[in-house]
Amino acid sequence: MTKRLSIVFLALVVMLAFTMGLAAEGQKEAQDEQNAIDLINWDAPKPAVERLTGDKYVLPEGWDAATEGVDEIFYFNSGGMGGDPATARNIELFEEMTGITVKWAEVSSEILFQKTLNVLVSKDKSVHGMSLDSGPYQLEQIIGAGWAEPMPFWTDEVKAAYPDSIVPTLTGDDGKGYATVDTMRAYVFYYRPSWLEAAGVEKVPETWMEVREAAKKCNDWAKENLGQDYYGIVFPAKSYNLLHMLQPGIYSQGARVIQDGAPNYNTPEGRNSWEYWTGLVRDGIAPEAVLGWTWNDYQNVFSRGKSAMMLGFTTWVNVCADPEKAPAMQEDVFGEPAEGPIGKGDWAVIQPPKWDASEPDSNRSAFIDFDAFMVNPFADPAQKAAMLLFSEFRMSKQAMANELILEGNEAFYPGTYKDPKVQEQIMWAEPRSKSVATTVMESFPPGAMKANDVLIEYFGRAAIGEIDPLEALEKAQSEIDGIYQ
Amino acid sequence: MKMQSISDSKFGMLLSLPGLILLVLWVGIPLIILIGVSFLKFDVLQPIQFLGFDNYIYLFKDRVFRDSLFNTLTFFAGSTLLTFILAYPTAWSLSRIRKGSTTLRTFVMFPWAVPLIVSGFIWGWMFNAAYGVLNHVFVSIGLFESNVNFIGQSNTAMLAVIIADAWTRVPFMTILTLAGLEAISGTLYESADIDGADIFQKTRYITLPLAKGPILTGLLITSVFSFRTIDAIFSLTKGGPARGTYVLGMLNLDYIYNYIEFGRAAAVSVYLALICLLIAAVYIYFLLKE
Numbered sequence: 001m002t003k004r005l006s007i008v009f010l011a012l013v014v015m016l017a018f019t020m021g022l023a024a025e026g027q028k029e030a031q032d033e034q035n036a037i038d039l040i041n042w043d044a045p046k047p048a049v050e051r052l053t054g055d056k057y058v059l060p061e062g063w064d065a066a067t068e069g070v071d072e073i074f075y076f077n078s079g080g081m082g083g084d085p086a087t088a089r090n091i092e093l094f095e096e097m098t099g100i101t102v103k104w105a106e107v108s109s110e111i112l113f114q115k116t117l118n119v120l121v122s123k124d125k126s127v128h129g130m131s132l133d134s135g136p137y138q139l140e141q142i143i144g145a146g147w148a149e150p151m152p153f154w155t156d157e158v159k160a161a162y163p164d165s166i167v168p169t170l171t172g173d174d175g176k177g178y179a180t181v182d183t184m185r186a187y188v189f190y191y192r193p194s195w196l197e198a199a200g201v202e203k204v205p206e207t208w209m210e211v212r213e214a215a216k217k218c219n220d221w222a223k224e225n226l227g228q229d230y231y232g233i234v235f236p237a238k239s240y241n242l243l244h245m246l247q248p249g250i251y252s253q254g255a256r257v258i259q260d261g262a263p264n265y266n267t268p269e270g271r272n273s274w275e276y277w278t279g280l281v282r283d284g285i286a287p288e289a290v291l292g293w294t295w296n297d298y299q300n301v302f303s304r305g306k307s308a309m310m311l312g313f314t315t316w317v318n319v320c321a322d323p324e325k326a327p328a329m330q331e332d333v334f335g336e337p338a339e340g341p342i343g344k345g346d347w348a349v350i351q352p353p354k355w356d357a358s359e360p361d362s363n364r365s366a367f368i369d370f371d372a373f374m375v376n377p378f379a380d381p382a383q384k385a386a387m388l389l390f391s392e393f394r395m396s397k398q399a400m401a402n403e404l405i406l407e408g409n410e411a412f413y414p415g416t417y418k419d420p421k422v423q424e425q426i427m428w429a430e431p432r433s434k435s436v437a438t439t440v441m442e443s444f445p446p447g448a449m450k451a452n453d454v455l456i457e458y459f460g461r462a463a464i465g466e467i468d469p470l471e472a473l474e475k476a477q478s479e480i481d482g483i484y485q
Numbered sequence: 486m487k488m489q490s491i492s493d494s495k496f497g498m499l500l501s502l503p504g505l506i507l508l509v510l511w512v513g514i515p516l517i518i519l520i521g522v523s524f525l526k527f528d529v530l531q532p533i534q535f536l537g538f539d540n541y542i543y544l545f546k547d548r549v550f551r552d553s554l555f556n557t558l559t560f561f562a563g564s565t566l567l568t569f570i571l572a573y574p575t576a577w578s579l580s581r582i583r584k585g586s587t588t589l590r591t592f593v594m595f596p597w598a599v600p601l602i603v604s605g606f607i608w609g610w611m612f613n614a615a616y617g618v619l620n621h622v623f624v625s626i627g628l629f630e631s632n633v634n635f636i637g638q639s640n641t642a643m644l645a646v647i648i649a650d651a652w653t654r655v656p657f658m659t660i661l662t663l664a665g666l667e668a669i670s671g672t673l674y675e676s677a678d679i680d681g682a683d684i685f686q687k688t689r690y691i692t693l694p695l696a697k698g699p700i701l702t703g704l705l706i707t708s709v710f711s712f713r714t715i716d717a718i719f720s721l722t723k724g725g726p727a728r729g730t731y732v733l734g735m736l737n738l739d740y741i742y743n744y745i746e747f748g749r750a751a752a753v754s755v756y757l758a759l760i761c762l763l764i765a766a767v768y769i770y771f772l773l774k775e
Contacts, residue, residue: 004488110723114742141745145529228632238725288637289614291726446530449743454549460727464638479548 023293036381037388039066042153048392049157053382053415056250057396058391059097060153066385072101073386075129076115078182078371080106086407087183090399100386109133109294120147128387131182134240135372136441137448139169139179142374144446148178149375162395163414165441168370180236180395181412182373183403185313186435187366188349188428190320193224193340195308204348208252208276208362209356211309215285218308226333227298233280234298234307235370237290240452242277242459244295244367245311249273251365251440258442263451264483266477272355274459274473281463290316291460311352314435317427318408320347327434342427351434368410370441406419410436451480493524523751541750549728550736550753556643557712557732557760563647564654565704570650572658572703577692579659589662597656601649606722610651612636612721639729642722646730647649650719661703665696680754693716698772705768709761733757 008444031129039322042048044061052060081088081104090104103125107115116130120142133140142148154177159167170179191204194212199221205211210235219232235245246265247257255269280286288299295313302310303319305328320329321344332338338346352366373394375387393399397419407426410432417433418421426432434469444451455476462472491499523541526534531679544550579590611619614634619633623629635641660740669692693700715734718724733753740750 065686114738117745141530145745238723245773287614288634288726291637292722401577447744450739453743457549457728457731460725460729464727466639466727 015479016037037152039416040152040388042386043155047157048153048155049161052153052158052392052396054275054397055419057097057393057398060392063076063098063385063389067098067100067382067389070100070382070386071111072103073128073383073390074103074105074126075130075373075387075390076112076119076127076235078102078107078109078112078131078133079214084183084407086399086402086405086409087408089402090394093402094390094393098386101388101434102390107131113138119376120145120378125376125379125383127376128379128383129373129375131389132179132372132374134449135179135181136169137240137444137452139372140443141446142424143178145173147374147377147380149377149386150178151180151375151390151391153177153388161415162376162412163441164410166368166370166437166460169441169443179372179374180391182371182394183366183407184370184410184412185315186368186410186432186439187244187311187352188314188317188368188431188435189309189352190302190312190316190331190347190349191309192305192307192346193348194334194338194346196331197226199308200308203370204350206310206350206353207356207359208353211353212276212280215280215309216283218435219285221345222308229306231287231301231307232285233309234286234293234301235277235280235290236293236295237281237456237459238292238297239278239447239456241293241295242456243452244369245277246270246273246312246455246459247440247442248352248366249276249355251351251367252353252363253359254363256440256442258444263448263480264445264477265455265480271470271473272460275469278462278469278472279461280438282465282469288464291463304416305331305333313369313408314410314428314432315408317349317432318406320345321427348410349428349431351431351438362438364434365440366435368436368441370412445484447483448485454479454483487725503554509638519754522747523755525751527747527751528745529747531688533668535577536748539748541756544749544752546755549616550733551730552728553731553733553736554569554721554756556728556730557734557757560718560730560732561708561711563643564650565649565708568658569700569704571655572662573700575655576662579663590604593659594656596653597717599653599717601653601714602720604653605717606645608645608652608717609636609721611743613647632715635684636722637726639726642726646718646721646731649721650714653717654710658707661699662696665699666692668699674701701772702767705765705772708768712761716754717764749772 005336039062041061043194043359046058049062051060052219065206077084077087095101112131116132118124119127119130120420134143154171159171159177166181168176170181171176195218196204198402199214199217201214201217203210205214215232217232222230222232236242250257250265250267250269253269253272256268257265257270259267264270281288281290293301298310299316299319301307302312303316303326319325323330328346329347330337332346340346341348351364354361354363373391375384375391377384378400379387395412397413397416400413401419401422403409404411404416404422417429423429458467458472458476461467462469524536526536550640574592579586579593582589596604611617612635614620614637616630616634620629620632633641635645661768673691673695674687675693682690713734715732715738718730718732718735722730724735733756737750737753737757739754739767741744
């Protein structure tokens with residue numbers, strides 16, 4: 001009996017010690033959390049806005065104490081690093097500054113949100129930062145769920161220095177900033193001068209009405225002279241990328257999609273845009289294959305010489321100018337070497353079109369697309385601190401200059417464009433900066449992904465002639481209204 | 486001390502216990518949690534609420550759910566039927582070939598080694614409207630006047646995903662069917678030959694009844710797999726065009742990963758499980774029927 005009592009007593013003592021040890025560990029972790037990020041003084045040695053917007057980024061005071069013991073950080077990169085030379089260069093610079101190695105996983109945009117969600121739901125500590133490739137449609141939900149770490153460097157002064165069309169999307173209801181912009185892409189209108197000339201298009205189209213007319217001529221000419229797999233115009237109709245075509249059609253008429261806090265496409269301007277884009281497929285000017293194309297596919301079709309025109313990312317200027325990535329661009333449509341307007345091949349860009357001649361030039365608007373970047377709130381405190389530093393650096397003028405020059409992405413910090421050293425290295429600076437100036441950014445409430453899927457489905461059905469376009473739009477909008485009730 | 490002996494049945498149960506525990510841990514508990522979540526409003530933005538059967542009712546009334554259910558049943562029927570249509574003659578041929586049978590049986594197994602998601606990509610390239618080998622062949626032999634966009638039209642896209650899926654399932658079905666065929670005594674066919682039966686009569690009155698067990702087992706497994714695996718659809722069409730190949734598995738994926746509505750996702754899963762159970766019950770009925 002005494003022996004059994006002793007065993008029970010010993011077991012109780014061990015359990016108590018274990019439990020107290022766990023509690024102490026938890027308390028220490030909570031203390032660490034409070035201490036690590038708080039060790040950084042974001043407004044020293046200079047105010048955050050000056051550290052970010054100077055020619056060279058300056059690390060904040062206390063960064064080394066906050067990141068003590070951190071040898072590496074790990075994040076999900078949207079897509080392959082081969083297509084992100086600016087990101088690679090910025091990583092090198094960050095590693096040189098801090099001695100912290102940055103590792104990444106290349107995650108296809110098709111499963112990026114899924115993997116991100118897995119990390120957040122499972123509170124996985126091993127991934128410290130993540131990109132969101134549909135920032136405008138996903139951020140509100142992520143922030144609302146408490147799945148993003150607040151970013152203390154988003155002071156009021158910093159917010160004022162960055163585009164006020166985008167900053168609110170990165171900010172929660174509590175006024176704190178929860179994300180930065182990973183990469184940002186404006187849209188410009190691309191065309192092949194030799195193709196337009198061969199097809200008898202006398203003037204470069206500047207309205208969507210002119211684009212349609214020109215695309216039809218180019219399409220008809222190409223089918224007779226080049227082959228069946230050459231098209232007047234191409235665009236993406238798979239996934240949310242379709243919205244980046246529908247929305248410019250609406251914005252170019254001076255209208256907006258979000259009304260009373262919910263998306264409404266069944267407006268006069270929405271119906272115009274809808275009929276326009278479905279009509280391109282129905283009338284054979286754009287191929288049915290667009291229904292299966294994402295942002296990468298249709299732009300590759302253009303840069304491989306298969307399309308006369310497209311509304312594409314500014315990023316694609318770097319692709320089109322690269323003889324290795326776009327050999328077809330270095331020749332005209334007759335196969336002869338062509339230098340083109342800037343000596344980089346038979347292609348050119350202009351600002352996105354306005355709807356028609358009655359619209360002002362300020363309506364030469366397109367959507368601005370960006371990948372957001374956020375820090376995992378469940379990561380260890382010191383690692384979070386390191387990832388916050390990385391996030392901050394990536395939105396600095398120094399990092400943004402690399403995005404502009406090396407990758408052709410737009411600069412999240414607008415002041416980057418004013419730097420003469422940057423200006424002399426960017427291709428097509430004028431139409432790009434004009435496009436950024438007139439671009440429209442709307443933030444979509446939670447439920448946007450579901451609404452997008454409804455729209456994409458009905459677009460496809462209308463485009464292949466299964467249903468009348470306007471009837472399709474009415475049905476789509478009715479279902480979208482049901483989502484937001 | 487004398488060791489007490491236990492009965493065979495008790496001993497069997499004791500040995501089954503570890504497996505049973507694992508089954509409860511890996512299947513039973515998650516299933517209970519899944520069913521529990523299906524009764525909740527669980528969307529990470531608002532507090533979790535008990536909704537009763539609201540998620541089920543919502544889905545039942547939802548057009549997208551009904552359309553994807555129809556697509557799921559079409560896909561299941563098409564994939565299972567095509568698998569059987571290809572597997573049965575293959576198994577029948579293999580059972581009669583003596584020379585090189587080992588090599589041939591090995592070749593037949595190759596598609597099984599291909600992951601479904603890779604199968605989707607392979608067939609995607611073959612069906613490609615501009616560069617696909619199928620269009621090239623069909624146009625060359627004059628079957629089509631011009632290239633066909635197989636994946637761009639809902640009806641042909643469904644056929645494409647059925648082919649991509651069935652292609653990987655044929656080896657498994659072939660093996661099971663072959664096992665059934667080889668268990669049939671040759672004397673029965675000899676007797677049938679003497680009585681003047683043709684091949685269709687022999688198949689109908691001898692082969693199918695006697696090989697019923699393995700064939701139905703293979704069909705059951707193929708059917709259930711066609712419900713639960715969406716890999717080929719994901720890589721080939723992603724449920725498009727215009728949700729023409731959008732099945733319940735894709736809807737489930739969207740509710741979890743795009744819409745972040747776990748309650749409704751769980752309800753979709755429960756509906757899927759119930760459909761699979763119903764189909765399995767039908768097969769088992771025919772399997773056990775004398």
